[in-house]
Amino acid sequence: MSYSTAEMMTVAAARRLRNGAVCFVGIGLPSKAANLARLTSSPDVVLIYESGPIGAKPSVLPLSIGDGELAETADTVVPTGEIFRYWLQGGRIDVGFLGAAQVDRFGNINTTVVGDYHAPRTRLPGAGGAPEIAGSAKQVLIILKQSPRAFVEKLDFITSVGHGEGGDSRKRLGLPGAGPVGIITDLCIMEPEAGSNEFVVTSMHPGVTREQIVAATGWAVRFADDLQHTAAPSDTELSALRDLEARTAQAHGQAPGEA
Protein backbone atom coordinates (compact mmCIF):
# COMPACT_ATOMS: atom_id res chain seq x y z
CA MET A 1 0.00 0.00 0.00
CA SER A 2 1.25 3.51 -0.71
CA TYR A 3 1.25 5.92 2.21
CA SER A 4 1.83 9.56 3.14
CA THR A 5 4.73 10.97 5.15
CA ALA A 6 2.24 11.88 7.89
CA GLU A 7 1.14 8.25 8.08
CA MET A 8 4.78 7.13 8.25
CA MET A 9 5.32 9.51 11.16
CA THR A 10 2.34 8.21 13.12
CA VAL A 11 3.24 4.57 12.48
CA ALA A 12 6.90 5.09 13.43
CA ALA A 13 5.82 6.78 16.66
CA ALA A 14 3.29 4.07 17.50
CA ARG A 15 5.98 1.40 17.19
CA ARG A 16 7.93 3.04 19.99
CA LEU A 17 5.28 2.29 22.62
CA ARG A 18 5.92 -1.11 24.14
CA ASN A 19 2.98 -3.23 25.15
CA GLY A 20 1.95 -2.57 28.74
CA ALA A 21 3.67 0.81 28.97
CA VAL A 22 1.86 3.46 30.99
CA CYS A 23 1.69 6.41 28.67
CA PHE A 24 0.72 10.03 29.45
CA VAL A 25 -0.71 11.24 26.17
CA GLY A 26 -0.87 14.74 24.72
CA ILE A 27 -3.72 15.64 22.40
CA GLY A 28 -3.28 15.59 18.61
CA LEU A 29 -0.42 13.61 17.05
CA PRO A 30 0.66 11.88 20.30
CA SER A 31 -2.90 10.74 20.95
CA LYS A 32 -3.21 9.44 17.39
CA ALA A 33 0.05 7.49 17.58
CA ALA A 34 -0.67 6.14 21.07
CA ASN A 35 -4.11 4.89 20.02
CA LEU A 36 -2.66 3.33 16.89
CA ALA A 37 -0.18 1.48 19.12
CA ARG A 38 -3.07 0.27 21.27
CA LEU A 39 -4.93 -0.96 18.17
CA THR A 40 -1.90 -2.74 16.67
CA SER A 41 1.31 -3.81 18.39
CA SER A 42 0.57 -2.81 21.99
CA PRO A 43 -3.01 -3.71 22.96
CA ASP A 44 -2.24 -3.40 26.67
CA VAL A 45 -0.70 0.06 26.57
CA VAL A 46 -2.30 2.21 29.30
CA LEU A 47 -3.33 5.67 28.07
CA ILE A 48 -3.62 8.48 30.59
CA TYR A 49 -4.99 11.88 29.60
CA GLU A 50 -4.44 14.95 31.77
CA SER A 51 -8.16 15.65 32.06
CA GLY A 52 -8.47 12.57 34.29
CA PRO A 53 -9.11 9.33 32.36
CA ILE A 54 -6.74 6.47 33.22
CA GLY A 55 -6.70 3.53 30.83
CA ALA A 56 -8.77 5.25 28.14
CA LYS A 57 -9.66 3.09 25.14
CA PRO A 58 -11.46 5.45 22.77
CA SER A 59 -12.91 4.03 19.55
CA VAL A 60 -12.28 7.36 17.80
CA LEU A 61 -9.63 9.99 18.38
CA PRO A 62 -10.62 12.69 20.85
CA LEU A 63 -10.85 16.23 19.49
CA SER A 64 -10.22 17.70 22.90
CA ILE A 65 -8.20 16.44 25.84
CA GLY A 66 -11.42 15.88 27.77
CA ASP A 67 -13.80 14.23 25.30
CA GLY A 68 -16.56 12.20 26.93
CA GLU A 69 -15.48 8.96 25.26
CA LEU A 70 -12.15 9.08 27.08
CA ALA A 71 -14.04 9.01 30.36
CA GLU A 72 -16.53 6.36 29.23
CA THR A 73 -13.83 3.93 28.09
CA ALA A 74 -11.39 4.52 30.95
CA ASP A 75 -10.64 2.14 33.81
CA THR A 76 -11.18 5.07 36.13
CA VAL A 77 -11.56 8.84 35.91
CA VAL A 78 -9.80 10.92 38.55
CA PRO A 79 -9.63 14.68 39.15
CA THR A 80 -7.03 16.57 37.13
CA GLY A 81 -5.09 17.49 40.26
CA GLU A 82 -4.75 13.82 41.10
CA ILE A 83 -3.46 13.01 37.60
CA PHE A 84 -0.57 15.38 38.10
CA ARG A 85 0.03 14.73 41.79
CA TYR A 86 -0.34 10.98 42.26
CA TRP A 87 0.11 9.49 38.83
CA LEU A 88 2.70 11.74 37.18
CA GLN A 89 4.64 13.27 40.06
CA GLY A 90 4.18 10.00 41.95
CA GLY A 91 6.41 8.34 39.36
CA ARG A 92 3.93 6.02 37.68
CA ILE A 93 4.29 7.17 34.07
CA ASP A 94 6.60 5.15 31.80
CA VAL A 95 6.31 7.32 28.70
CA GLY A 96 5.28 10.92 28.26
CA PHE A 97 4.17 11.41 24.68
CA LEU A 98 4.35 15.05 23.60
CA GLY A 99 3.87 17.25 20.57
CA ALA A 100 5.66 20.59 20.17
CA ALA A 101 5.63 23.79 18.20
CA GLN A 102 9.43 23.96 18.25
CA VAL A 103 12.28 21.75 19.46
CA ASP A 104 16.00 22.28 19.65
CA ARG A 105 18.90 19.84 19.28
CA PHE A 106 18.64 18.79 22.92
CA GLY A 107 14.93 18.00 22.77
CA ASN A 108 13.85 21.07 24.70
CA ILE A 109 10.34 22.18 23.71
CA ASN A 110 8.74 25.56 23.07
CA THR A 111 4.95 25.77 23.10
CA THR A 112 4.74 29.27 24.57
CA VAL A 113 5.80 32.05 22.25
CA VAL A 114 7.69 32.94 19.07
CA GLY A 115 9.64 36.16 19.50
CA ASP A 116 9.96 38.07 22.74
CA TYR A 117 7.69 36.87 25.54
CA HIS A 118 6.51 40.39 26.37
CA ALA A 119 6.07 41.46 22.74
CA PRO A 120 5.40 38.18 20.99
CA ARG A 121 5.47 37.69 17.25
CA THR A 122 3.23 34.66 17.73
CA ARG A 123 1.55 33.75 20.95
CA LEU A 124 1.27 29.94 21.22
CA PRO A 125 -1.13 28.14 23.61
CA GLY A 126 1.39 27.70 26.41
CA ALA A 127 2.57 24.94 28.72
CA GLY A 128 -0.45 22.78 29.48
CA GLY A 129 0.75 19.59 31.11
CA ALA A 130 3.98 19.33 29.14
CA PRO A 131 6.62 20.76 31.53
CA GLU A 132 5.93 18.27 34.31
CA ILE A 133 5.35 15.40 31.88
CA ALA A 134 8.76 16.20 30.37
CA GLY A 135 10.22 16.36 33.87
CA SER A 136 8.68 13.38 35.61
CA ALA A 137 7.80 10.71 33.02
CA LYS A 138 10.46 7.97 32.98
CA GLN A 139 10.95 8.59 29.26
CA VAL A 140 9.63 11.12 26.76
CA LEU A 141 8.78 10.73 23.10
CA ILE A 142 8.24 13.80 20.93
CA ILE A 143 6.33 13.74 17.68
CA LEU A 144 6.16 16.64 15.22
CA LYS A 145 6.49 17.46 11.55
CA GLN A 146 10.01 18.45 10.59
CA SER A 147 10.69 21.93 9.20
CA PRO A 148 13.29 24.65 9.78
CA ARG A 149 10.67 26.69 11.64
CA ALA A 150 10.02 23.82 14.04
CA PHE A 151 13.56 22.43 14.42
CA VAL A 152 15.43 25.52 15.49
CA GLU A 153 18.98 26.39 16.46
CA LYS A 154 17.77 28.32 19.50
CA LEU A 155 14.35 28.29 21.12
CA ASP A 156 12.75 31.65 21.85
CA PHE A 157 11.35 30.11 25.01
CA ILE A 158 11.98 26.83 26.83
CA THR A 159 8.60 25.65 28.02
CA SER A 160 9.49 22.03 28.73
CA VAL A 161 12.98 20.77 29.34
CA GLY A 162 14.56 17.93 27.40
CA HIS A 163 18.28 17.58 27.84
CA GLY A 164 18.78 21.25 28.72
CA GLU A 165 22.13 22.41 27.44
CA GLY A 166 23.17 18.85 26.62
CA GLY A 167 25.59 16.51 28.34
CA ASP A 168 24.59 15.92 31.94
CA SER A 169 22.73 19.23 32.29
CA ARG A 170 19.38 17.48 32.72
CA LYS A 171 20.79 15.43 35.57
CA ARG A 172 22.16 18.56 37.20
CA LEU A 173 18.71 20.13 37.05
CA GLY A 174 17.53 17.26 39.23
CA LEU A 175 14.71 16.14 36.93
CA PRO A 176 13.56 12.65 37.89
CA GLY A 177 12.83 11.23 34.41
CA ALA A 178 15.38 10.30 31.76
CA GLY A 179 14.03 12.91 29.35
CA PRO A 180 13.37 12.59 25.63
CA VAL A 181 14.56 9.36 24.05
CA GLY A 182 13.17 9.93 20.57
CA ILE A 183 11.89 12.62 18.22
CA ILE A 184 9.73 11.09 15.54
CA THR A 185 9.06 13.20 12.45
CA ASP A 186 7.61 12.77 8.99
CA LEU A 187 11.17 12.33 7.67
CA CYS A 188 13.13 10.44 10.29
CA ILE A 189 13.71 9.34 13.86
CA MET A 190 16.22 11.23 15.98
CA GLU A 191 17.69 9.95 19.21
CA PRO A 192 20.05 11.51 21.73
CA GLU A 193 23.71 10.72 21.14
CA ALA A 194 25.40 9.07 24.12
CA GLY A 195 27.35 11.64 26.11
CA SER A 196 26.33 14.87 24.36
CA ASN A 197 22.60 14.09 24.42
CA GLU A 198 22.31 15.96 21.13
CA PHE A 199 19.60 14.55 18.91
CA VAL A 200 21.06 12.91 15.81
CA VAL A 201 19.26 11.13 13.00
CA THR A 202 19.26 7.42 13.74
CA SER A 203 16.69 6.22 11.22
CA MET A 204 15.51 7.70 7.92
CA HIS A 205 12.07 6.92 6.63
CA PRO A 206 11.85 5.21 3.22
CA GLY A 207 12.50 7.49 0.25
CA VAL A 208 13.82 10.35 2.36
CA THR A 209 17.26 11.80 1.55
CA ARG A 210 19.85 13.26 3.89
CA GLU A 211 19.53 16.54 1.99
CA GLN A 212 15.82 16.72 2.77
CA ILE A 213 16.48 16.23 6.47
CA VAL A 214 19.29 18.81 6.50
CA ALA A 215 17.03 21.31 4.72
CA ALA A 216 14.24 20.70 7.20
CA THR A 217 16.42 21.20 10.28
CA GLY A 218 17.42 24.59 11.66
CA TRP A 219 20.61 23.34 13.25
CA ALA A 220 23.57 21.53 11.66
CA VAL A 221 21.97 18.14 12.03
CA ARG A 222 24.20 15.09 12.29
CA PHE A 223 23.57 11.50 11.28
CA ALA A 224 24.41 8.46 13.41
CA ASP A 225 27.22 6.22 12.17
CA ASP A 226 24.95 3.20 12.13
CA LEU A 227 22.10 5.03 10.41
CA GLN A 228 19.06 2.79 10.01
CA HIS A 229 16.20 2.83 7.57
CA THR A 230 12.70 2.86 9.02
CA ALA A 231 10.55 -0.03 7.83
CA ALA A 232 7.67 1.17 5.67
CA PRO A 233 4.24 0.95 7.29
CA SER A 234 2.76 -2.53 6.99
CA ASP A 235 -0.68 -3.09 5.51
CA THR A 236 -1.91 -3.92 9.01
CA GLU A 237 -0.58 -0.67 10.45
CA LEU A 238 -1.94 1.42 7.59
CA SER A 239 -5.37 -0.19 7.66
CA ALA A 240 -5.65 0.29 11.40
CA LEU A 241 -4.62 3.95 11.11
CA ARG A 242 -6.96 4.68 8.20
CA ASP A 243 -9.89 2.94 9.89
CA LEU A 244 -9.23 4.97 13.03
CA GLU A 245 -9.11 8.22 11.06
CA ALA A 246 -12.25 7.34 9.10
CA ARG A 247 -14.16 6.49 12.30
CA THR A 248 -12.92 9.71 13.85
CA ALA A 249 -13.93 11.82 10.86
CA GLN A 250 -17.37 10.28 10.86
CA ALA A 251 -17.85 10.76 14.59
CA HIS A 252 -16.72 14.37 14.61
CA GLY A 253 -18.23 15.33 11.27
CA GLN A 254 -14.85 16.03 9.72
CA ALA A 255 -13.40 15.39 6.31
CA PRO A 256 -11.19 12.27 6.21
CA GLY A 257 -7.59 13.10 7.08
CA GLU A 258 -8.65 16.22 8.99
CA ALA A 259 -8.49 14.37 12.29
Place this chain on the structure above:
Amino acid sequence: MAAILSLRDAVQQFVHDGDTVALEGFTHLIPTAAGHEIIRQNKRDLTLVRMTPDLIYDQLIGAGCARRLVFSWGGNPGVGSLHRLRDAVEKQWPHAIEIEEHSHADLANAYVAGASGLPFAVLRAYAGSDLPKVNPLIKSVTCPFTGEVLAAVPSVRPDVTVIHAQKADRKGNVLLWGILGVQKEAALAAKRCIVTVEEIVDDLNAPMNACVLPTWALSAVCLVPGGAHPSYAHGYYERDNRFYQAWDPIARSREAFSAWVDTYIRGTADFDAFKAKLASTVEAAQ
Protein backbone atom coordinates in the same frame (compact mmCIF):
# COMPACT_ATOMS: atom_id res chain seq x y z
CA MET B 1 -27.00 27.12 52.26
CA ALA B 2 -26.99 27.86 48.56
CA ALA B 3 -29.81 30.04 47.34
CA ILE B 4 -31.64 28.81 44.26
CA LEU B 5 -31.44 31.90 42.07
CA SER B 6 -31.69 32.94 38.47
CA LEU B 7 -28.26 33.21 36.88
CA ARG B 8 -28.81 36.94 36.44
CA ASP B 9 -29.43 37.42 40.16
CA ALA B 10 -26.52 35.18 41.13
CA VAL B 11 -24.03 37.07 38.96
CA GLN B 12 -25.43 40.40 40.19
CA GLN B 13 -25.06 39.38 43.83
CA PHE B 14 -21.82 37.46 43.80
CA VAL B 15 -19.59 38.78 40.96
CA HIS B 16 -18.21 42.29 41.42
CA ASP B 17 -16.01 44.52 39.32
CA GLY B 18 -12.35 43.86 40.16
CA ASP B 19 -13.00 40.35 41.51
CA THR B 20 -10.76 37.36 40.97
CA VAL B 21 -13.07 34.94 39.19
CA ALA B 22 -12.51 31.29 38.28
CA LEU B 23 -14.92 29.76 35.77
CA GLU B 24 -13.66 26.19 35.73
CA GLY B 25 -14.44 23.03 33.78
CA PHE B 26 -11.79 21.02 31.96
CA THR B 27 -13.25 20.69 28.42
CA HIS B 28 -16.31 19.17 30.11
CA LEU B 29 -18.96 21.23 31.99
CA ILE B 30 -17.55 24.64 31.02
CA PRO B 31 -19.89 27.29 32.54
CA THR B 32 -20.51 29.17 29.28
CA ALA B 33 -23.86 30.62 30.30
CA ALA B 34 -22.29 32.26 33.34
CA GLY B 35 -19.55 33.76 31.16
CA HIS B 36 -22.24 35.25 28.92
CA GLU B 37 -24.10 36.69 31.89
CA ILE B 38 -20.91 38.36 33.17
CA ILE B 39 -20.57 40.00 29.74
CA ARG B 40 -24.25 41.05 29.76
CA GLN B 41 -23.81 42.70 33.13
CA ASN B 42 -20.66 44.41 31.84
CA LYS B 43 -18.44 43.40 34.76
CA ARG B 44 -15.03 45.05 34.53
CA ASP B 45 -11.40 44.66 35.69
CA LEU B 46 -11.77 40.99 36.49
CA THR B 47 -8.82 38.74 37.16
CA LEU B 48 -9.82 35.63 35.29
CA VAL B 49 -8.37 32.33 36.48
CA ARG B 50 -8.76 29.18 34.44
CA MET B 51 -6.42 26.36 33.37
CA THR B 52 -7.70 26.40 29.79
CA PRO B 53 -9.21 29.80 28.88
CA ASP B 54 -11.16 28.18 26.01
CA LEU B 55 -13.91 30.07 24.16
CA ILE B 56 -15.48 31.26 27.42
CA TYR B 57 -12.49 33.49 28.28
CA ASP B 58 -11.89 34.40 24.65
CA GLN B 59 -15.36 35.95 24.83
CA LEU B 60 -14.83 37.65 28.20
CA ILE B 61 -11.44 39.03 27.13
CA GLY B 62 -12.74 40.26 23.76
CA ALA B 63 -15.70 41.86 25.51
CA GLY B 64 -13.32 43.85 27.71
CA CYS B 65 -14.18 42.26 31.06
CA ALA B 66 -10.66 41.14 31.98
CA ARG B 67 -7.74 43.03 33.44
CA ARG B 68 -5.60 39.98 34.12
CA LEU B 69 -5.57 36.37 33.01
CA VAL B 70 -4.14 33.49 35.04
CA PHE B 71 -3.92 30.35 32.89
CA SER B 72 -1.89 27.34 31.80
CA TRP B 73 -2.99 26.48 28.23
CA GLY B 74 -4.71 28.97 25.97
CA GLY B 75 -5.89 27.37 22.74
CA ASN B 76 -9.13 26.45 20.96
CA PRO B 77 -8.95 22.68 21.51
CA GLY B 78 -8.73 20.73 18.26
CA VAL B 79 -9.00 23.95 16.22
CA GLY B 80 -6.15 26.38 16.89
CA SER B 81 -5.69 29.76 18.55
CA LEU B 82 -7.87 31.82 20.82
CA HIS B 83 -7.81 34.92 18.63
CA ARG B 84 -9.31 37.35 21.16
CA LEU B 85 -6.76 36.26 23.77
CA ARG B 86 -3.97 36.64 21.22
CA ASP B 87 -5.21 40.04 20.05
CA ALA B 88 -5.28 41.26 23.65
CA VAL B 89 -1.77 39.93 24.36
CA GLU B 90 -0.18 40.84 21.02
CA LYS B 91 -2.02 44.08 20.13
CA GLN B 92 -3.67 45.20 23.39
CA TRP B 93 -7.22 45.03 21.98
CA PRO B 94 -9.69 46.01 23.35
CA HIS B 95 -7.18 46.98 26.03
CA ALA B 96 -3.95 45.64 27.47
CA ILE B 97 -4.24 42.52 29.57
CA GLU B 98 -1.75 41.22 32.11
CA ILE B 99 -1.02 37.55 31.83
CA GLU B 100 0.17 35.27 34.60
CA GLU B 101 1.19 32.00 33.09
CA HIS B 102 1.62 28.61 34.76
CA SER B 103 1.62 24.94 33.84
CA HIS B 104 -1.36 22.64 34.35
CA ALA B 105 0.30 20.77 37.21
CA ASP B 106 1.06 24.09 38.89
CA LEU B 107 -2.48 25.50 38.64
CA ALA B 108 -4.07 22.18 39.60
CA ASN B 109 -1.86 22.09 42.69
CA ALA B 110 -2.61 25.76 43.38
CA TYR B 111 -6.36 25.02 43.43
CA VAL B 112 -5.77 22.07 45.79
CA ALA B 113 -3.78 24.38 48.07
CA GLY B 114 -6.52 27.02 47.88
CA ALA B 115 -9.19 24.49 48.83
CA SER B 116 -6.89 23.29 51.63
CA GLY B 117 -6.61 26.77 53.11
CA LEU B 118 -2.88 26.90 52.44
CA PRO B 119 -1.02 29.96 51.16
CA PHE B 120 1.01 28.09 48.57
CA ALA B 121 1.38 24.81 46.72
CA VAL B 122 4.54 22.77 46.43
CA LEU B 123 5.37 20.58 43.47
CA ARG B 124 8.27 19.15 41.52
CA ALA B 125 8.30 21.44 38.53
CA TYR B 126 9.94 24.07 36.35
CA ALA B 127 13.62 23.14 36.75
CA GLY B 128 15.21 24.42 33.53
CA SER B 129 12.00 25.93 32.18
CA ASP B 130 11.79 29.62 31.23
CA LEU B 131 8.35 30.04 32.82
CA PRO B 132 9.72 31.19 36.21
CA LYS B 133 11.66 33.90 34.34
CA VAL B 134 8.44 35.46 33.07
CA ASN B 135 6.25 34.68 36.08
CA PRO B 136 7.86 36.03 39.27
CA LEU B 137 5.19 34.26 41.34
CA ILE B 138 6.82 30.93 40.56
CA LYS B 139 9.38 30.53 43.33
CA SER B 140 11.13 27.66 45.02
CA VAL B 141 11.18 26.16 48.48
CA THR B 142 13.68 23.78 50.04
CA CYS B 143 12.31 20.65 51.66
CA PRO B 144 13.21 20.83 55.37
CA PHE B 145 13.59 17.05 55.50
CA THR B 146 15.49 16.10 52.35
CA GLY B 147 16.92 19.40 51.09
CA GLU B 148 15.25 18.93 47.71
CA VAL B 149 14.45 22.22 45.98
CA LEU B 150 10.85 22.25 44.81
CA ALA B 151 8.61 24.76 43.06
CA ALA B 152 6.36 26.91 45.23
CA VAL B 153 3.40 28.75 43.73
CA PRO B 154 0.71 30.84 45.38
CA SER B 155 -2.56 29.06 45.99
CA VAL B 156 -5.57 30.09 43.93
CA ARG B 157 -8.24 31.60 46.15
CA PRO B 158 -10.84 33.22 43.93
CA ASP B 159 -13.37 35.72 45.20
CA VAL B 160 -15.87 33.71 43.25
CA THR B 161 -15.78 30.40 41.40
CA VAL B 162 -18.42 29.40 38.89
CA ILE B 163 -18.85 25.82 37.73
CA HIS B 164 -21.49 23.91 35.80
CA ALA B 165 -22.81 20.55 37.01
CA GLN B 166 -25.37 17.98 35.99
CA LYS B 167 -27.79 18.04 38.94
CA ALA B 168 -28.82 19.81 42.08
CA ASP B 169 -31.52 18.90 44.54
CA ARG B 170 -34.02 21.41 45.87
CA LYS B 171 -31.82 22.22 48.85
CA GLY B 172 -28.95 23.10 46.51
CA ASN B 173 -26.73 20.04 46.95
CA VAL B 174 -24.89 19.49 43.68
CA LEU B 175 -23.82 16.29 41.92
CA LEU B 176 -21.34 16.15 39.05
CA TRP B 177 -19.67 13.28 37.25
CA GLY B 178 -17.49 12.43 34.27
CA ILE B 179 -14.35 14.45 33.73
CA LEU B 180 -14.17 16.54 36.89
CA GLY B 181 -11.09 18.64 36.13
CA VAL B 182 -10.42 20.96 39.06
CA GLN B 183 -14.04 21.96 39.70
CA LYS B 184 -14.34 20.63 43.24
CA GLU B 185 -11.05 22.25 44.24
CA ALA B 186 -11.97 25.53 42.53
CA ALA B 187 -15.35 25.56 44.28
CA LEU B 188 -13.84 24.94 47.71
CA ALA B 189 -10.95 27.38 47.16
CA ALA B 190 -13.32 30.30 46.56
CA LYS B 191 -14.96 32.71 48.96
CA ARG B 192 -18.21 32.41 46.99
CA CYS B 193 -19.34 29.74 44.56
CA ILE B 194 -22.07 29.75 41.94
CA VAL B 195 -23.11 26.46 40.33
CA THR B 196 -25.23 26.31 37.20
CA VAL B 197 -26.95 22.95 36.67
CA GLU B 198 -28.71 21.01 33.93
CA GLU B 199 -31.63 20.10 36.17
CA ILE B 200 -32.96 20.39 39.69
CA VAL B 201 -34.39 17.16 41.07
CA ASP B 202 -36.06 15.89 44.23
CA ASP B 203 -33.32 13.39 45.02
CA LEU B 204 -29.77 13.29 43.65
CA ASN B 205 -29.56 9.50 44.12
CA ALA B 206 -25.83 10.00 44.31
CA PRO B 207 -23.74 6.85 44.56
CA MET B 208 -21.53 6.61 47.63
CA ASN B 209 -18.22 8.46 47.00
CA ALA B 210 -19.72 10.43 44.15
CA CYS B 211 -18.61 14.02 43.71
CA VAL B 212 -21.25 15.93 45.67
CA LEU B 213 -20.80 19.55 46.72
CA PRO B 214 -22.99 20.16 49.76
CA THR B 215 -25.34 23.11 49.64
CA TRP B 216 -23.76 24.72 52.70
CA ALA B 217 -20.45 25.05 50.83
CA LEU B 218 -22.05 26.97 47.95
CA SER B 219 -23.53 30.44 47.48
CA ALA B 220 -26.02 29.93 44.68
CA VAL B 221 -27.40 27.24 42.42
CA CYS B 222 -28.96 28.29 39.11
CA LEU B 223 -30.96 26.17 36.73
CA VAL B 224 -29.45 26.67 33.27
CA PRO B 225 -30.11 23.69 31.00
CA GLY B 226 -27.55 23.56 28.19
CA GLY B 227 -25.43 26.06 30.12
CA ALA B 228 -22.15 24.38 29.21
CA HIS B 229 -22.66 24.55 25.43
CA PRO B 230 -20.50 24.31 23.26
CA SER B 231 -18.74 22.23 25.90
CA TYR B 232 -20.68 19.16 26.98
CA ALA B 233 -22.51 17.77 29.98
CA HIS B 234 -21.92 14.05 30.35
CA GLY B 235 -25.24 12.23 30.17
CA TYR B 236 -27.06 15.28 28.75
CA TYR B 237 -25.48 16.48 25.52
CA GLU B 238 -22.28 16.11 23.56
CA ARG B 239 -19.56 18.61 22.79
CA ASP B 240 -20.56 20.84 19.85
CA ASN B 241 -17.34 20.46 17.91
CA ARG B 242 -18.76 22.44 15.01
CA PHE B 243 -19.27 25.47 17.22
CA TYR B 244 -15.61 25.33 18.26
CA GLN B 245 -14.71 25.33 14.55
CA ALA B 246 -17.22 28.08 13.76
CA TRP B 247 -15.77 30.20 16.55
CA ASP B 248 -12.43 30.50 14.74
CA PRO B 249 -13.55 32.86 11.94
CA ILE B 250 -15.80 34.82 14.32
CA ALA B 251 -12.95 35.45 16.76
CA ARG B 252 -10.35 36.16 14.06
CA SER B 253 -11.77 39.59 13.28
CA ARG B 254 -12.54 42.32 15.80
CA GLU B 255 -15.58 43.39 13.79
CA ALA B 256 -17.02 39.90 13.45
CA PHE B 257 -16.43 39.27 17.14
CA SER B 258 -18.01 42.55 18.28
CA ALA B 259 -21.02 41.97 16.07
CA TRP B 260 -21.38 38.45 17.44
CA VAL B 261 -21.21 39.56 21.07
CA ASP B 262 -23.64 42.43 20.45
CA THR B 263 -26.11 40.15 18.69
CA TYR B 264 -25.89 36.93 20.64
CA ILE B 265 -24.91 38.00 24.15
CA ARG B 266 -25.67 41.67 24.74
CA GLY B 267 -28.63 41.34 22.36
CA THR B 268 -30.26 38.53 24.31
CA ALA B 269 -31.92 38.65 27.70
CA ASP B 270 -30.55 35.40 29.03
CA PHE B 271 -29.10 32.04 28.04
CA ASP B 272 -32.46 30.67 26.89
CA ALA B 273 -32.82 33.62 24.53
CA PHE B 274 -29.22 33.09 23.40
CA LYS B 275 -29.95 29.43 22.65
CA ALA B 276 -33.09 30.34 20.71
CA LYS B 277 -31.24 32.93 18.64
CA LEU B 278 -28.38 30.56 17.94
CA ALA B 279 -30.79 27.80 16.91
CA SER B 280 -32.71 30.09 14.54
CA THR B 281 -29.42 31.20 12.93
CA VAL B 282 -28.28 27.62 12.47
CA GLU B 283 -31.69 26.73 11.02
CA ALA B 284 -31.62 29.66 8.62
CA ALA B 285 -28.15 28.61 7.42
CA GLN B 286 -29.38 25.13 6.51
